[in-house]
Structure formats: structure tokens, C-alpha cells
Amino acid sequence: MRSCILLYSNLEKNKFSDLYLDYSKAIGSLGYHVTLLDYLATDFDNNFFKAIDESTSHKNTFVLSFDSNLVDLNVSSGNVYDIIELPIFSILTLQVDNYELYEDVKKYIRCVIDKHEAISTKKHLMPRANILFLPSAARRITAELPKIENRPIDVLFCGEIFDATNVRMAWKDNPEISVLCDNMVEILLSDENKSAFDAFYESGDPSPFQYDKMLALPCINYVNAYMQSVKTSKLLKEISGLTVYTPYDAKEYLSMIASSKIVLNTPLNLKYGITDEMACSMANGSICASETNEFTKDNQMDNLFLNYSNSNYSLLNEKIKEALISPQNLNAMSESASVFAENNLSVLQNAKKIIEASEIARLLNL
Amino acid sequence: MGDFLKNCILIEPKILNLIPWHKAYAKAFEKLSFKAHLVTNDENFISQIENVLDNDTKFFFTIDGVGSTAKLQNSELIYDYLNIPIISTYTDHPEQYTRLISESSNYVYSGFFDEGDIAYSKKYILNDANYFFHTDFGLCDESLRVPTFEERDLDIMFCGTIPDPGYFRSLFENINMPYSINFCNEIIEMLKSSDQISLPDAFESVLSSKNLFLDSLSLKNVHSLMSTLSHYIRGCRRIDLFKSLTEQNLKINFFGFEKDYNLIANENVTYCGFLRGENYWDALRRSKITLNSSPLSKYALSERQPTSMLNGALVVTDTNPYMDLYYKDGRDVISYNHNDYSHLADNLKEVLNSKALFEKITNNALLITKNNHTVNHRAQSILDVLRQGGAL
Numbered sequence: 001m002r003s004c005i006l007l008y009s010n011l012e013k014n015k016f017s018d019l020y021l022d023y024s025k026a027i028g029s030l031g032y033h034v035t036l037l038d039y040l041a042t043d044f045d046n047n048f049f050k051a052i053d054e055s056t057s058h059k060n061t062f063v064l065s066f067d068s069n070l071v072d073l074n075v076s077s078g079n080v081y082d083i084i085e086l087p088i089f090s091i092l093t094l095q096v097d098n099y100e101l102y103e104d105v106k107k108y109i110r111c112v113i114d115k116h117e118a119i120s121t122k123k124h125l126m127p128r129a130n131i132l133f134l135p136s137a138a139r140r141i142t143a144e145l146p147k148i149e150n151r152p153i154d155v156l157f158c159g160e161i162f163d164a165t166n167v168r169m170a171w172k173d174n175p176e177i178s179v180l181c182d183n184m185v186e187i188l189l190s191d192e193n194k195s196a197f198d199a200f201y202e203s204g205d206p207s208p209f210q211y212d213k214m215l216a217l218p219c220i221n222y223v224n225a226y227m228q229s230v231k232t233s234k235l236l237k238e239i240s241g242l243t244v245y246t247p248y249d250a251k252e253y254l255s256m257i258a259s260s261k262i263v264l265n266t267p268l269n270l271k272y273g274i275t276d277e278m279a280c281s282m283a284n285g286s287i288c289a290s291e292t293n294e295f296t297k298d299n300q301m302d303n304l305f306l307n308y309s310n311s312n313y314s315l316l317n318e319k320i321k322e323a324l325i326s327p328q329n330l331n332a333m334s335e336s337a338s339v340f341a342e343n344n345l346s347v348l349q350n351a352k353k354i355i356e357a358s359e360i361a362r363l364l365n366l
Numbered sequence: 367m368g369d370f371l372k373n374c375i376l377i378e379p380k381i382l383n384l385i386p387w388h389k390a391y392a393k394a395f396e397k398l399s400f401k402a403h404l405v406t407n408d409e410n411f412i413s414q415i416e417n418v419l420d421n422d423t424k425f426f427f428t429i430d431g432v433g434s435t436a437k438l439q440n441s442e443l444i445y446d447y448l449n450i451p452i453i454s455t456y457t458d459h460p461e462q463y464t465r466l467i468s469e470s471s472n473y474v475y476s477g478f479f480d481e482g483d484i485a486y487s488k489k490y491i492l493n494d495a496n497y498f499f500h501t502d503f504g505l506c507d508e509s510l511r512v513p514t515f516e517e518r519d520l521d522i523m524f525c526g527t528i529p530d531p532g533y534f535r536s537l538f539e540n541i542n543m544p545y546s547i548n549f550c551n552e553i554i555e556m557l558k559s560s561d562q563i564s565l566p567d568a569f570e571s572v573l574s575s576k577n578l579f580l581d582s583l584s585l586k587n588v589h590s591l592m593s594t595l596s597h598y599i600r601g602c603r604r605i606d607l608f609k610s611l612t613e614q615n616l617k618i619n620f621f622g623f624e625k626d627y628n629l630i631a632n633e634n635v636t637y638c639g640f641l642r643g644e645n646y647w648d649a650l651r652r653s654k655i656t657l658n659s660s661p662l663s664k665y666a667l668s669e670r671q672p673t674s675m676l677n678g679a680l681v682v683t684d685t686n687p688y689m690d691l692y693y694k695d696g697r698d699v700i701s702y703n704h705n706d707y708s709h710l711a712d713n714l715k716e717v718l719n720s721k722a723l724f725e726k727i728t729n730n731a732l733l734i735t736k737n738n739h740t741v742n743h744r745a746q747s748i749l750d751v752l753r754q755g756g757a758l
Contacts (some may be wrong), residue, residue: 060543106584115577122579130584133577356545357578363538363546365587366580 002060003033005051007070009040015158015276016093018250019347020066022139023091026351027064039070048073052084062358063088068110071102081107087361089354091134093276101214103129107366109357115295116271120197125216130366132357135295136276137350138283138341141254145285148261148334149327155320156260156286157236157244158253158277164229171222177215184223195271196220196227224269231267238313239264239320258284261327262306262320265290274345278305282341285334287323289316299344304337370401375418377428378406383643384429384457387741390505391427394745400424407433415444425752426452431466434474445473451757453477453748455500457669459596460487461589467491475751480666481688482564489566489582490589498751499665501688503739504672506647512678512732513651515721522611522714523619523653523679525641525670528626529601537594549576550595557599557662561684561704564664565596596662603661603684603704605630611657614711618657621649650677654718658683661704671699672739675731680717680724682710692738698730 004027008020020036028034035051037044055061063081065071068090073080081088082105091111102108103126111134112118118131171181184199194202200219236242242264247253257263263281265288268274272295281288288305296302306323308316323330343349374395379388392402403418405411411433426445428434431454436444445452455477456463467476467487477500478484484497538550549572556568563571569592573580582588611618612634619638620627627637641649650656656674658681660666665688674681683689685701695701700717702710717723752758 106581109578109580118577118579128581128583129579130581131579133579353577356549356576359543359545360549360573360576360578361580362543363541363549363587364580364585364591366584 001033002031003035003055004061005035005037005048005055005063007037007039007048007063007065009038009069011040013249015247015250015253016066019091019093019137019139022137022347023064023351026346026348027355029348030351030355032060032355039065052080052086055086060359060362061086062354062361064354065090067092067094068102071105071108079105079107081105085365087358087366089132089358093136101126101217106130107361109361109366111354113275114195114270114273116195116273117197120195120201124197124201130361132353133273134350134353135345136274136279137347138279138345139250139254139347140280140283140338140342141251141258142284145258145334145338147328148285148287148330151259151261151286151327153243153256153260154241154324155239155243155262155264155289156256157239157242157264158247158256159232159266160246161232161236161244162225162229164226164233167222167226167229171219174218177219177222180215181219181223181226184219185226188223188227193271196223196269199223228266228269235264235267235313235316238317240317241324254280254284257281257286260286261324261330262287262289265305267291268293270295279341279345282337282345285338287330287333288337289320301340304333304340370396371399371422372401373403373418373420373423374400375403375405375415375423375426377426377433378404379429380407380432381430383646386505386643388429390741391429391745394741395427397742398745398749407436411436412438412444419448423450424758425450427748428452428454430454430457431463431476434466435469443471443473446471449473451475451752451755453752455479455744455748456483457502459483459593460491461593464491464589467495470495472496475755477748477751479668480663482566482662482664482666486566486592490585490592491583493583496755498747500744500747501667501739502669502672503667503741503744504669504674504676504735505741506673506676507644510651515654515724518652518654518679520619520649520653521617521718522655522657522682523621523638523649524604524608524657525621525646525649526604526659527600527622528604528608528629529597530625530629531598531601531605534594534598534601538591550591553595554598557595558602559705561661562664565592565599565662569595599661600659601629604659606704607657607659607702607707608635610707611711611714614715616711616714619649619653621646647673647677650674650679653679654724655680655682655714659704660684660686667739672735675728675735676740678728678732680728681731682714692734693731696727698727698734700727 006024024034024036037047063086071088071090087107087109089109089111109130109132111132113136115133118133171177180203183203187199187202188194200216245256257280263286265275265278268291271293278288278290290305292302292307292309306319376392395402405414434452434454438447451473453475460483468491475496477498479501481499539547552572553568608630612632617634619636621638621641656679658668658670660668661684663686665686671681671683682700684704693699700713
């Protein structure tokens with residue numbers, strides 16, 4: 001018997017709000033018994049420990065949560081997962097933003113969407129962390145995908161647009177990180193290939209470990225948000241005929257994507273990975289307009305989306321306009337992208353990777 | 367014998383086969399002006415030490431960590447209390463000594479015969495410890511003349527174990543976790559595809575291909591898994607080596623366990639029993655060729671190689687960059703690659719049929735070994751390590 005205890009909450013509505021159901025189905029389809037537990041429910045503690053008791057006889061059991069929720073579940077003698085020797089995976093849906101430390105929880109395997117971040121974190125920030133690189137999962141809203149020409153929205157942009165000046169003000173108010181963040185921005189503006197992680201460690205003098213670990217996260221978050229907002233506002237100014245939409249929940253988010261011919265991806269902060277928008281637009285047969293990175297190149301994805309590089313946004317606008325003249329020509333790309341997403345980026349594929357990692361963790365008695 | 371400048375204390379090994387090595391070290395330290403006091407790690411260990419300890423005692427020496435974690439009644443390590451270092455050289459892979467290594471103090475210096483073992487210990491056992499490279503060396507009875515080609519009545523000998531691949535495979539196949547079995551198989555495939563890659567590197571590479579980055583010091587079962595996989599690979603490689611040679615009608619004399627012989631038994635393999643102590647040297651002196659197979663050694667000499675050479679046998683071996691620093695294929699040894707045995711049998715037949723070629727190669731090997739890989743060289747390198755550590 002194999003089992004998974006999946007911890008979720010319905011409190012917050014956003015584009016990831018149904019993700020736990022998708023993982024529950026996928027893990028269940030792989031022969032695992034899944035126990036779904038709402039960690040905000042009043043009887044959670046009882047149900048959790050009951051599920052733990054039932055699963056202790058199973059050799060292959062793991063816990064799955066999202067955004068590091070419940071990783072720090074402690075009793076008086078220490079962390080629950082370390083005491084009962086049960087691996088806990090937590091899928092961090094966003095890059096860095098909700099990245100808690102919890103390095104002392106030995107059984108914790110954090111699932112991050114950027115491999116570069118995984119490697120940098122191990123190298124510079126948390127050498128004793130356990131990390132699984134899990135690309136953003138491609139979720140599909142419907143089995144039958146409409147033809148591109150039948151989709152009502154021409155170009156969709158899903159996401160919030162932040163004011164770069166406000167973001168910068170946030171770190172300017174904090175003397176501890178102000179100079180560091182300014183230096184990081186300089187580094188990133190001079191070299192597009194660097195990540196905020198790289199910039200943080202380059203700003204360290206002489207050793208990045210001189211900085212408090214807790215300092216790295218706000219710096220990286222602020223600078224990522226700043227760079228993203230600068231690039232996004234520049235991009236949005238260049239692209240004509242945009243529908244801008246902030247997702248309310250997963251269903252609406254995926255429906256909007258499936259109703260769009262082209263989905264405009266936010267400029268990539270990820271150095272080795274893809275955004276959720278990109279994965280989901282591919283899964284739903286929409287044409288994604290995105291920058292390339294090492295992940296898209298290594299996976300030979302660059303003919304599966306409208307790609308652009310070097311922040312050449314006006315050229316992208318021309319590409320989009322040209323594509324929309326004869327949208328039926330995009331159907332072949334749409335079909336290839338959805339097949340690729342299904343075979344390589346689906347929740348089912350990610351569930352397999354988590355199960356594989358949980359078995360290896362068991363084998364090695366992590 | 368009255369000219370000793372300093373003292374050292376040697377702790378006797380528990381394994382009988384290691385006694386000659388222990389005695390050889392004692393003699394070598396004395397040649398280097400250290401009076402060697404011998405003690406045994408028994409209930410009188412501390413009183414034995416008290417009897418020989420004085421202000422000139424500079425270090426302890428042990429093989430395989432015997433006595434290296436000895437404590438006083440207050441649980442303090444003896445060596446910490448005395449402020450005297452202990453050198454421990456290990457004859458096997460570090461996964462066999464995890465407890466000893468993890469309990470090491472700053473006064474313990476651990477010597478491994480393969481550079482790769484030091485990297486392994488740092489990564490998976492204890493990063494912050496005193497490690498040094500201390501590869502194997504050869505031993506022989508120096509009072510005896512090296513026998514001639516004609517005096518050697520055995521053509522080819524192999525002395526060692528043949529781990530049963532079936533048994534070691536069953537250890538990871540019976541765990542009922544398909545992804546884990548696949549993980550082990552991928553490591554094995556990687557190791558089999560190249561003689562160059564080390565087991566820890568293959569392990570890390572397969573983990574990384576799964577985008578999994580784990581805390582190496584928290585992997586409690588990593589040592590037993592590595593041990594299982596290394597036994598499996600060693601077994602497969604040695605069986606393949608025997609097969610490739612006996613299929614070409616070469617006769618091999620096998621010294622080892624009977625259960626191991628059963629894994630390689632055919633009409634061209636003769637079982638010669640289990641060798642102990644000095645009988646081992648006698649067998650080397652009776653053989654023209656000794657086979658060595660150390661597929662997971664990445665920067666090391668294996669004791670079999672220099673000891674065979676000092677006893678005048680021709681060494682047929684897999685190789686590694688450390689070995690290549692000293693011995694050249696066709697000049698000093700006959701080397702082979704585990705993925706290509708195609709010329710090996712012919713090379714062995716040629717040397718068995720040519721006294722001149724045999725003498726040329728074995729004389730070269732003997733000279734190189736005498737000049738570089740005897741107990742005197744290793745004893746000197748131990749003193750160098752202690753000096754570098756400020757202990758001498």
C-alpha cells in the first residue's frame with residue numbers, strides 16, 4: 001500500500017487554488033491512496049495524526065503541501081516529519097516569493113520551479129536543503145481544445161502590474177539592504193543572463209556568506225519584482241490589442257487562457273524553468289509569446305511558442321500582428337505545444353517526479 | 367637501537383592478516399628514528415599506554431581505526447586528553463568505517479588508499495576532519511630471492527573475493543519501490559559504461575538527472591547503498607574478467623572462498639583454497655601472472671599490485687590515473703579496460719610464452735615499486751602529514 005497525505009486550504013482564491021485537486025487526482029491515478037486534509041479545518045490535528053497512524057504501516061508514504069504550509073509542524077520534541085520519519089514535499093508555486101527557510105527540517109524536500117534557483121540555493125544559501133526542481137505544471141481546462149481561429153481573445157496578459165517605483169521605494173526605506181539591492185539592479189541591467197540570485201552573491205564582498213541568510217530572500221524578491229515590473233511595463237507598452245486580466249481562481253484563469261489565441265508571458269526571471277502561464281497556455285493550445293531560456297532550449301521547446309530574446313519587444317509585436325492575420329496557421333504549433341505539455345509538463349508528470357523522489361528519499365533514508 | 371629520538375605507539379590490528387603490515391610499519395618507523403611501542407586494544411589498553419607513554423611520544427598509529435575512539439572514564443577521547451595525534455590508515459572503503467570517522471576528533475588523522483574515498487568521507491560522513499591520501503604499498507620477505515620465470519609453476523593466479531552479483535542485486539530489487547530500483551539500475555549502467563567514473567560521481571549524476579538535490583550528510587542509508595552497488599559492480603567485473611580469459615583457454619588458479627569460486631567455476635579455473643598471511647606471498651612467488659581487478663578505484667594503488675611486483679609476479683590490472691603515474695602498460699604492467707577485453711588474452715599468452723618479455727616487465731615493475739611503494743615510503747609520508755599538521 002502506498003499513500004500520500006495531501007495538505008491544502010481553500011481559503012485563498014487564486015490561479016493555483018485548485019492545484020491540490022489536480023495533484024490529488026494524478027497521485028491517485030498512480031496507485032497511491034490520497035488523504036486530503038484541509039489544514040485550516042478545526043479537526044485538522046486529529047485527522048492529521050489519524051492519517052499518520054494509518055500510514056505508518058505503509059512503506060511508501062509521503063506528505064505533500066503547497067507553498068511551505070505546515071512544513072514547520074512541530075510538537076514539543078521537534079518537527080513532526082523528522083520524528084515520524086516521513087518525507088514532506090512542498091510545491092512552491094512562485095519563484096522565491098514564498099520561499100521560507102526551514103533548513104533544519106531534515107525531511108523537507110522543497111519543490112522549486114527554477115533549477116538555477118535550486119542549484120544557487122544549495123551552493124550559496126542552504127547547503128543542507130533538499131530540493132527537487134519541478135517545472136510549473138501544465139493544467140488543461142477541457143479535453144476538446146478550440147481551434148485557434150475560434151478563440152475570442154487575440155492576446156491575453158494574465159497578471160498583476162506593479163509600479164517599479166513603488167517596489168524600489170520599498171527597499172530604499174530599508175537601510176540594511178538598500179545599497180545591496182541597488183548594486184544587484186546594476187548587475188542585472190548590465191547582464192541579462194544573470195539571475196537575482198547571481199546578482200545577490202556577486203554583490204557580497206568578499207563572501208556571500210557574510211550576509212544573513214534571511215537577508216537574501218527580501219533582496220532577491222525585491223529585485224526580482226523590480227526587474228519584472230520594469231520589463232513588463234515596457235513590454236505591455238509595445239504590444240497592441242492586449243486583454244489584461246488578473247485571475248480570480250484556477251477555473252477562470254484556465255478558461256481565459258483556453259479562450260485566447262495568444263498568451264503573453266511575463267518576461268522571464270526564471271533562468272531554468274517556465275512560468276505557470278506558459279505551461280498552461282501550452283496545455284490549452286494557446287500560443288505563448290515568451291522569451292527563451294536554457295530550459296526551453298534544452299527541452300527543444302523553442303518551436304512551440306512565439307519566442308523572442310534580448311527584450312526586443314517591438315519585434316515581438318510585429319510577430320504577433322503577423323500571426324493574427326492568419327490565426328489558422330497557428331493550429332499546428334498549438335497542437336504540438338499541447339501534446340508536448342501533456343507528455344512532459346503535466347501534473348501527472350510532476351506527480352511521477354514527486355513519487356520518484358519520495359522513493360529515492362526512502363531508499364536513502366533521508 | 368639506542369639512537370631513537372622519539373617514540374610512537376602502534377595499536378595491534380584485530381585482523382590476523384594485517385599483522386605483517388603492522389609489524390612492517392613498526393620496523394619502518396624505527397628506521398626513521400621512532401621507537402615503536404606495540405600495544406593491544408584490550409581491557410588493559412590504557413595501562414599498556416601508561417607503561418610506554420613519555421614526553422617523547424609523538425603519535426599513535428593504528429590500522430582500520432582500532433582504538434581510535436578509545437575514551438577515558440569521563441568519556442573524553444584519550445588522544446584529546448593527551449594532546450597526541452593518532453594516525454589511522456584504512457584498508458577498505460570509508461562506508462565500512464562511518465562510526466569511527468564520525469567520532470573522530472581533531473587528533474585523528476584518517477588515511478585512505480584512494481583519493482576518491484577522501485572526497486566520499488567529506489561529502490557523506492564528516493566534512494571537517496583530518497584526511498590524507500595514503501595509498502597501498504607492497505610487502506615481501508626481503509630475505510628471499512625473487513624466483514625466476516622457470517621456478518614459477520602457476521601461470522595465472524587471482525587472490526580475492528568475487529561478490530555475488532545476484533545476491534547484491536536482490537538487496538535493492540526486493541524493496542518493492544520501482545523508481546528506486548530504476549535509480550540503482552541507472553547508477554549501475556553509468557558505472558558499467560565507463561571505467562573512469564567513480565561510484566559517488568555516478569550516484570550524484572543520476573540524482574542530478576532527476577533534478578533532485580539532497581543533503582548528502584542526512585542520507586543515512588547512503589553507505590549501505592554504496593556498499594551494495596560497489597559489491598555488485600566488483601562482482602560483475604571480476605566474473606566478466608574470468609570469463610573473457612577462460613574462454614580463451616587460459617588457466618587461472620583461484621585463491622579465495624569456495625562460495626566465490628562457484629561463481630566463476632569452469633574447466634579452466636582451479637580452486638586453490640583460501641590464503642592466509644605469508645602463504646599469500648608464497649602463492650605470488652609461485653605465479654607468473656597475478657590478476658587484479660579494482661574497478662571502482664579511481665586514484666589509488668591496490669595492495670595486490672605492488673605486493674605482486676615485489677614478489678616478482680607480472681601484474682595484469684585495470685588502471686587509474688594514480689597507477690598511470692608510475693606504471694605504463696606493456697612496460698611495467700599489462701593493463702586492461704573493463705569494457706574491452708579483446709586483446710587481453712592474447713597479451714597474456716604472449717608473456718607466458720616469452721621469458722624475456724616477462725623478465726623485462728617484472729624487473730621494471732620491481733624497481734619502480736622498490737623506489738616508490740614500500741612501507742618505508744608510507745611511513746615517511748605519515749611523518750610528513752604529522753609535520754604539516756604541526757604535530758611533529
